Amino acid sequence: MPQINAERWNAVEQLVDHFYETDQVPAIALQVMVEEASRSYFKGRQRVSDERESLREDAIFLVASITKPIVVLGVLKLLEAGDLLLGDRVKRFIPEFGCAGKHGITIRHLMTHTSGLPDMLPNNRELRSANAPLSEFVKQICQIAPDEPPGRMVQYQSSGIAILAEVIQRVTGQTCAEYLTQVLFEPLEMRDTSLGVPGEWSTGNQPKIDRITEIRIPEELNIEPHWGWNSPYWRGFGAPWGGLFTTPSDLANLVKMLQQGGRYRQQQIFSPRTLEEATRNQLNNIPGLSKSARQGKGWGLGWQIVTPANSDYYGDLLSPNAYGHGGATGTVLWIDPRLQASAIILTTQPQEPHGRFLARISNTIVATIEQ
Structure with a gap:
């Protein structure tokens, strides 16, 4: 032992x-x-x-x-409850996300940093300086184009975890924190x-x-x-x-x-x-x-x-x-x-x-x- x-x-x-x-x-x-x-x-x-x-x-x-893997554990609770699959496209839960080349991004892509999304938004500093709420970050992530098509690269991305938190909110009606x-x-x-x-x-x-x-x-x-x-x-x-x-x-x-x-x-x-x-x-x-x-x-x-x-x-x-x-x-x-x-x-x-x-x-x- x-x-x-x-x-x-x-x-x-x-x-x-x-x-x-x-x-x-x-x-x-x-x-x-x-x-x-x-x-x-x-x-x-x-x-x-x-x-x-x-x-x-x-x-x-x-x-x-x-924080990141703990948020992912929260999404895995939804998987165990039958609310989603790893292969589900994110736009199924957040329709406005499915634009600008993000149509094929799945829950698995977000969890494995293979979505092609950037780590942070290009105007991350400006948003923080304005004390922007999380909802504004999510809104802008939904509008941006990925750096590469999903599944082509491994690129660490905080923005994808923000979207997983939004999936939790759309499915449960609760904030990710709650x-x-x-x-x-x-x-x-x-x-x-x-x-x-x-x-x-x-x-x-x-x-x-x-x-x-x-x-x-x-x-x-x-x-x-x-x-x-x-x-x-x-x-x-x-x-x-x-x-x-x-x-x-x-x-x-x-x-x-x-x-x-x-x-x-x-x-x-x-x-x-x-x-x-x-x-x-x-x-x-x-x-x-x-x-x-x-x-x-x-x-x-x-x-x-x-x-x-x-x-x-x-x-x-x-x-x-x-x-x-x-x-x-x-x-x-x-x-x-x-x-x-x-x-x-x-x-x-x-x-x-x-x-x-x-x-x-x-x-x-x-x-x-x-x-």
């Missing part, structure tokens, strides 16, 4: 301490699970420049693109998790909003503070591609469910078969992809499949069937079925494009595992 070597775990904590004490990373929270054992470690401060308040053990993080709370966060007892910061987090004697960590914004991105990651606008926006607020312990409940074939406590949240499909490389199912596209970064349904081509964020030691997702705010979540291990690493230091801090921590975590 795999287990964590206590002496080697000290090396993980020492590396985290080094990143903090040299001010390379303002805050780091770890939640590592190996078989039935778990370890957590918190180091840093709640606010980037405030030494007086240490990182809380109930700190809430903006996890950025880890739906995810109902079908995922409440059943999984993720009580400190929300897509966007809800109004009630600002109320009461101990408002949850005080637990949200501040992200250190790189100088090149600190152009418009009123719409940055720490701004009230972005916190309330609830971007389906990157607006999830959560804690390591809440995410650990989601991970447990994934590792247990869709089961959490006494509830079967997903069919094991659904999760098998979601966490295997889907690119072989896209007939128009080139050989080189298939040999790059692998994609399941929302989840990135760890391959030799994508050690970014995940380090160098995970098994070939591991899967997970990273986030631009300096976060990564990975699950390795072969090692029977998982890790949640949340920081407040953006690490694009290679996530070196995250990858180095991942390597030290894997090195603690004894078979």
